[in-house]
Amino acid sequence: MRAIVFDNGLALRRDYPEPKRTAGESIVKVLTAGICGTDLELTRGYMAWRGVLGHEFVGRVVESENRDLLGRRVVGGINAACRRCRFCAQGLGRHCPNRTVLGILGRDGAFADLLALPDENLHPVPEAVPDELAVFTEPVAAAYEILEQKAIPRNHRILVLGDGRLGAIVAMVMAAEDYDVVVAGHYRGKLAALSALGLTARPESELTGGYDVVVDCTGTSAGLSRALEMVRPRGTVVLKSTAADGANLNLAPAVVNEVTMLGSRCGRMGPALDALAAGRVDPRPLVSDVFPLDDGRAAFEAAGKAPNFKILLKIS
Amino acid sequence: MRAIVFDNGLALRRDYPEPKRTAGESIVKVLTAGICGTDLELTRGYMAWRGVLGHEFVGRVVESENRDLLGRRVVGGINAACRRCRFCAQGLGRHCPNRTVLGILGRDGAFADLLALPDENLHPVPEAVPDELAVFTEPVAAAYEILEQKAIPRNHRILVLGDGRLGAIVAMVMAAEDYDVVVAGHYRGKLAALSALGLTARPESELTGGYDVVVDCTGTSAGLSRALEMVRPRGTVVLKSTAADGANLNLAPAVVNEVTMLGSRCGRMGPALDALAAGRVDPRPLVSDVFPLDDGRAAFEAAGKAPNFKILLKIS
Numbered sequence: 001m002r003a004i005v006f007d008n009g010l011a012l013r014r015d016y017p018e019p020k021r022t023a024g025e026s027i028v029k030v031l032t033a034g035i036c037g038t039d040l041e042l043t044r045g046y047m048a049w050r051g052v053l054g055h056e057f058v059g060r061v062v063e064s065e066n067r068d069l070l071g072r073r074v075v076g077g078i079n080a081a082c083r084r085c086r087f088c089a090q091g092l093g094r095h096c097p098n099r100t101v102l103g104i105l106g107r108d109g110a111f112a113d114l115l116a117l118p119d120e121n122l123h124p125v126p127e128a129v130p131d132e133l134a135v136f137t138e139p140v141a142a143a144y145e146i147l148e149q150k151a152i153p154r155n156h157r158i159l160v161l162g163d164g165r166l167g168a169i170v171a172m173v174m175a176a177e178d179y180d181v182v183v184a185g186h187y188r189g190k191l192a193a194l195s196a197l198g199l200t201a202r203p204e205s206e207l208t209g210g211y212d213v214v215v216d217c218t219g220t221s222a223g224l225s226r227a228l229e230m231v232r233p234r235g236t237v238v239l240k241s242t243a244a245d246g247a248n249l250n251l252a253p254a255v256v257n258e259v260t261m262l263g264s265r266c267g268r269m270g271p272a273l274d275a276l277a278a279g280r281v282d283p284r285p286l287v288s289d290v291f292p293l294d295d296g297r298a299a300f301e302a303a304g305k306a307p308n309f310k311i312l313l314k315i316s
Numbered sequence: 317m318r319a320i321v322f323d324n325g326l327a328l329r330r331d332y333p334e335p336k337r338t339a340g341e342s343i344v345k346v347l348t349a350g351i352c353g354t355d356l357e358l359t360r361g362y363m364a365w366r367g368v369l370g371h372e373f374v375g376r377v378v379e380s381e382n383r384d385l386l387g388r389r390v391v392g393g394i395n396a397a398c399r400r401c402r403f404c405a406q407g408l409g410r411h412c413p414n415r416t417v418l419g420i421l422g423r424d425g426a427f428a429d430l431l432a433l434p435d436e437n438l439h440p441v442p443e444a445v446p447d448e449l450a451v452f453t454e455p456v457a458a459a460y461e462i463l464e465q466k467a468i469p470r471n472h473r474i475l476v477l478g479d480g481r482l483g484a485i486v487a488m489v490m491a492a493e494d495y496d497v498v499v500a501g502h503y504r505g506k507l508a509a510l511s512a513l514g515l516t517a518r519p520e521s522e523l524t525g526g527y528d529v530v531v532d533c534t535g536t537s538a539g540l541s542r543a544l545e546m547v548r549p550r551g552t553v554v555l556k557s558t559a560a561d562g563a564n565l566n567l568a569p570a571v572v573n574e575v576t577m578l579g580s581r582c583g584r585m586g587p588a589l590d591a592l593a594a595g596r597v598d599p600r601p602l603v604s605d606v607f608p609l610d611d612g613r614a615a616f617e618a619a620g621k622a623p624n625f626k627i628l629l630k631i632s
Contacts, residue, residue: 087549092549092550095550095573221565233411233413234411239570240571248564248565249567250537251537254555255555255558255580258578259579260576260578260579262574262576263575263577264571264574265571
């Protein structure tokens with residue numbers, strides 16, 4: 001099958017072996033996939049990844065023992081848990097220490113004709129939700145995860161640092177949930193685009209501090225230093241993006257101001273899919289371009305360019 | 317008056333100007349003071365401090381408009397707040413943006429014959445509490461602050477990283493509050509001394525992870541990386557010490573494991589003094605040596621040596 005593989009370099013392969021499903025897993029034919037900042041970090045060395053990239057997708061189940069899934073259009077949670085450890089016993093498969101993670105850890109990803117995931121990870125997509133909306137389920141779930149981790153009062157002021165695809169989606173979700181949210185970044189064009197979507201977007205250089213919650217979506221470790229400048233004493237900084245590189249950080253301001261820094265990763269797919277199906281969140285205006293899988297390398301180049309938000313791959 | 321002053325170098329001065337009190341402040345004659353890791357960091361450049369060092373003390377009020385304080389032996393909260401801003405209005409003077417901090421920010425400290433603090437910062441010490449116990453009120457308050465910030469279930473396993481004076485006091489407080497706590501460090505002699513005090517002390521190299529709460533008292537920014545290895549997914553790392561230097565940190569593990577990192581600084585003096593007076597916490601065995609103020613430089617040298625815990629200054 002075709003697959004975008006990272007192995008010291010990024011390549012489209014046409015002879016990549018098809019995934020095998022084990023008991024309780026299904027094979028999904030990928031329809032559309034999205035490129036995320038984590039994919040770019042993986043090509044820079046994050047997680048020492050080797051294999052098929054990609055973890056945001058919508059596809060159709062083509063092989064399964066589960067009759068309710070076979071033939072269905074689905075999105076999928078990316079953490080494949082062992083179902084035997086104490087985390088799994090607590091319903092915390094996303095933190096199972098034995099897990100594989102689609103396109104990130106020990107399991108080939110979604111930028112390919114086919115992928116394998118456990119049946120329990122797959123969520124059928126309502127007919128009314130088109131592929132280019134359903135493909136946003138994973139990042140929208142990651143944004144909702146913030147609200148699942150922390151009860152943020154509705155009168156708290158939220159700042160999203162980063163005008164990239166992740167910052168935009170987090171800001172959209174916070175706005176959809178009626179929070180007073182500002183999204184800030186460096187790119188005038190992107191900020192104008194976000195304003196046109198009804199979001200409050202500000203140049204990062206014009207910010208003044210005192211926010212109750214700052215969500216760092218900059219994708220750079222240095223974003224935390226800026227977040228610590230912007231958050232009020234005893235406020236919360238949510239760390240939403242991962243980077244391959246460390247940064248020289250002095251966390252004394254976090255100690256002195258008693259800031260809570262909250263790492264935040266994947267969320268539940270079901271509620272995110274519901275929010276998309278109900279029209280509460282619609283990130284489709286963030287699609288900057290769509291490439292066929294055969295142009296995967298060009299798609300990655302586009303995803304790395306500052307003016308772009310989300311780049312999609314149309315796979316079949 | 318005499319004072320230990322840091323101004324590019326550490327010096328004992330005998331002609332240092334006496335502090336002036338403003339309205340609502342008292343003058344305290346310092347009896348005994350303690351050297352803290354923050355004092356050592358200040359001599360390495362932290363906070364760009366210039367002036368009299370020291371913020372852990374017990375003394376006697378020698379000048380005050382407040383008759384309830386005059387002549388009393390007292391300990392003192394170190395944050396002098398403006399009492400006019402919105403933080404002060406919320407009772408959060410410790411986070412007042414206009415505050416001065418004794419021996420740390422804009423207010424000369426306790427390693428001197430006299431110091432000035434607002435009356436409201438001063439807490440009379442019961443007669444039964446000797447100077448060498450009362451002098452621990454500030455660091456014991458800082459340890460209790462953790463429990464004021466976060467409700468930690470009693471069945472959670474707590475790891476204190478760092479076998480220095482701060483780690484020892486935090487471990488003592490956690491043990492006194494009936495937590496299952498392990499204190500870990502690098503120095504066999506210190507670990508043996510902590511074990512002799514009834515604490516569970518372990519060589520840092522022998523630790524295995526999975527702790528619910530890890531308190532970083534290493535005094536180095538690099539301690540956080542180790543804490544992130546030791547905490548379970550969705551656990552909490554408490555950042556309890558400040559360092560002058562930054563460190564190259566990659567916080568991806570905190571994001572992936574959704575760890576909460578909680579900055580923690582000063583606590584309330586009253587409850588800490590109560591714990592000392594009631595005998596619930598007794599850090600006196602941690603006193604490694606006592607120096608007269610005139611030997612202040614030797615005291616700082618001793619405080620910087622690994623085998624020592626707390627070094628006290630006997631001032632008058």
